[in-house]
Amino acid sequence: MPEPAFKSEFLRVLQARGYIHQITHPAELDEAAGSGVVTAYIGFDATAPSLHVGSLIQIMMLRRLQQAGHKPIVLMGGGTTKIGDPTDKDQSRPLLSHEQIQANIASIKTVFAKFLSFGDGPTDAIMVDNDEWLSRFGYVEFLRDYGVHFTVNRMLAFDSVKARLEREQPMTFLEFNYMLMQSVDFLELERRHGCLLQMGGSDQWGNILNGVELIRRVDQKPAFGLTTPLLSTASGAKMGKTAAGAVWLNADMRSPYDYWQFWRNTEDADVGRFLRLFTDLPLDEIARLEALQGAEINDAKKVLAGEATRMLHGAAEAEKAAAAAQAAFEEGGLSADLPTHETPRADLEAGVQLADLAVAAGLAGSKGEARRLAQGGGLRVNDRPEPDANRLVTAADLAGGVVKLAAGKKKIVLVKPV
């Protein structure tokens, strides 16, 4: 897109840090953001008990919004999750129960407090659940009030719908209604909180546009939409999916150490971009880090990992993760902060089959996998490759009170007798 010179601090920051993909009315939004407090929202799904890194760019955008003196609204999709967003999905999702969804929301909530400051002040963040209004509509009422504003012709033209149809994959009427509900969300937030702007990933562009138009048509009020680029790594992989599964933000689903490792393993080509998006470091500092060449860029990755982990888990956890990584990778030593697996001392004294231990410690999904891993030279006991997964691990393998198990070079678990 062209480079409009934004006047408002908010849009200037977003632009400089690479958050902007599309804006519905750039000049008007810039004007609004430059002359007063803008209330903006982003919707989040509640399909899992935690958000993952894929949502982090959205969370960070709300943080930037607040930093620039505006008011963020976190919209939890308690109602829309009951439907399931068809965007980018090939198949319908299994429907979750109301209780599951509410439990997920409660769990997700804890993360936002780390990035935003909530409260009653004019620029304090608030959190709302769209189940509050969506589940109250009667069918006839909903159709009369909102259904009239949407034409099927138009809805069929949206990418999310078109893609499903073209691939000859079924799309239920339930899912087809998702974009109506999301539009109504925006309208509802505009009425309740004077919300002016909806943000989201570029895949949400169509849904956001619908909301913008609904508000403009029904309430004759200004409304704006802004999307972020779809985040993928430089080599094209989707952000946030690794072999170990999604990179969850909740600490109980992904340890601070693993979270630190995720960022540490960023590709060279992504370091600058990620620093801008996911840390609060000043841009000139980032430019300096980004310019590092060869092996030195690893320093930039450590800064990235440290900053990102600190923001989510706090300074203490970030330092522990960094120290554990340094000990494990740079000094070949042990650190008590590495992930540990506890095993009964009596079992260890009797001897535990290595394959069983590797599975129990989460390094392999099955004994067969552990065996293959061992045969391929990827399974290490106390830093020595161990080709025989049948061998017994005993108390004799204890070194410094623990047995160090590794699958590959990066997944390390300390087995601790208890």
Place this chain on the structure above:
RNA sequence: GGGGGAAUGUCCCGAGUGGCAAAGGGGGCGGACUGUAAAUCCGCUGCUGUAAUGGCUUCGAAGGUUCGAGUCCUUCUUCCCCCA
């Protein structure tokens, strides 16, 4: 309502028309090279087990034919297309 097609290794795509643990690819994992990077090359990728031959469970669901079924037959489920 009538006619024609489709569902395959629970990550995805996809070959297979009586001997199949099932081609090929993507993805993922491991190894080598490096810098805990990328690219490249090599290996692995249903569970379980051995020094090794093995055992078990898989091709939408349930039955059937057969020494033997992903493959043939019947019924069912879901989806797609055409006609009404």
